[in-house]
Amino acid sequence: MRPGHDFLIRGGAGTGKTIVLLHALENLRREREAELALKTGPRILFLTYTNTLVKYDRYVAEILNTKDADSQIFTADSFFQARLRMLGQGQRVDYALISKLAEKLNTTGFFSAQELAVEIEDFIFGNLVTREEYVDQMIPRKGMRQPLSAGQRETVWAIQERIKTEMEESGLLSKNYSRTKLIEHLQAHPDDARLRDLDFCFVDESQDLSAADLRALKLMTQRGLIMAGDTGQSIYGLSSPYKRAGVDITGRSRVLHTSFRNTVAIQEITEAYRTLSRLDDDEGGASVAFREGPIPELYTAATRDKLARLLLRKAALFIDTLGYDPENLTVLAPARTDLVTIGDMLGHAGYQFANIRDEEFSFKQEKTIRLSTLHSSKGLDFAVVLLYLPTLPPRGDYDDKTGDTLVRNLIYVAMTRAMDNLNVFTLEGAHDGQQEEPLQDLVRVFRDYQGRGEERAPAEDPGS
Secondary structure (H helix, E strand, O other), X not given: OOXXXXXXXXXXXXXOHHHHXXXXXXXXXXXXXXXXXXXXXXXXXXXXXXXXXXXXXXXXXXXXXXXXXXXXXXXXXXXXXXXXXXXXXXXXXXXXXXXXXXXXXXXXXOOOXXXXXXXXXXXXXOOOXXXXXXXXXXXXXXXXXXXXXXXXXXXXXXXXXXXXXXXXXXXXXXXXXXXXXXXXXXXXXXXOOOOOOEEEEEEOOXXXXXXXXXXXXXXXXXXXXXXXXXXXXXXXXXXXXXXHHOOOOOOOEEEEOEEEEEEHHHXXXXXXXXXXXXXXXXXXXXXXXXXXXXXXXXXXXXXXXXXXHHHHHHHHHHHHHOOOOHHHEEEEEOOHHHHHHHHHHHHHOOOOEEEOOOOOOOOOOOOOEXXXXXXXXXXXXXXXEEEEEOOOOOOOOOOHHHHHHHHHHHHHHHHOOEEEEEEEEEEOOHHHOOOOHHHHHHHHHHHHHHOOOHHHOOOOOOOO
């Protein structure tokens, strides 16, 4: 990682990208220890996507004996909000604002309010798209649900100008437009030492940041962005953000190939799903696992209630019969309502549980089963995963192909959280066309994998 250049660490799930970033952060901190103690010179920061990931990265950093992790590791959103306040214009981010303004100002006749919000916030603001690109050059709108004529693009552009005017007048900005404000300030004032005070910035899960995020970070950083990401695990972004952000990683990337998280069996079945799903893989081929472990198991039931009870019996088997500590079990589910149902059942059975997104939750917490949505599990490790998939989360306001890819990426992410034991619970009928295709393919992969030998017959009773 040469000073003055951006760098990207790539690799599949569990290959240690975050660990590499944290080691690099600590090495740099040691080199700069005297300067940091005197609070001289540019700062070093480590940014990631969610509050949960901040908690987890600080927890791992403590295990690695990284000093001052609490003062160096933050969410990108909290960092940008602090920077926006430094402009002194009294502006702040309102994450619900773009939907409200799209509802109020939508006169298109061809977009719903939500489709208009996605078009403006995610595509135009998020990708720093100019009017020349959008209207005159008619650049492709990757992932968007419907094609637009030149006249329709003119209409959308006029509405986004009205939205910007309302935001400027109210002092409330959408997430991606707030990044545009920072970028405009930095371009107009390149010597503003208040904002351009970072030496290196380490960015975890960089594939899920927008081009606007990365461009703003690049302008604030003097010696480079050190990033870790895997486009095959993208669950928010529609395309690779690096080129649009002006981040040049040509010849400055490293691919990690060994999965340290997953067992051989988990690696085989998750890669089989990735292959069947035809997910993009620009990481130089599948990673390789080396630890042996139990075969991942699939359980099906006719109703959600029966499926949840199967999951409860499996949790009891791990804790009461096999002697696992409760904190080694994590239930992943599509929605918070699913987690409430599972939590109620665990509570009635006498088990303690906690949602990892709860403010008081700590990864040091013991004797407590962990609950998480699929999205919130991104970037985390769990010894035992009980993946509850009666259905899938909404696919968003994107075209069918993009929505399908994002939800398949999400399933892949959820399965690869498991370090030792993976158990999937879904409704009967997924294999014969009665459920969504990503779930049908998931069941097909399990059936094929278990059918390779007589000893891999499908599990029917988690209590047996």
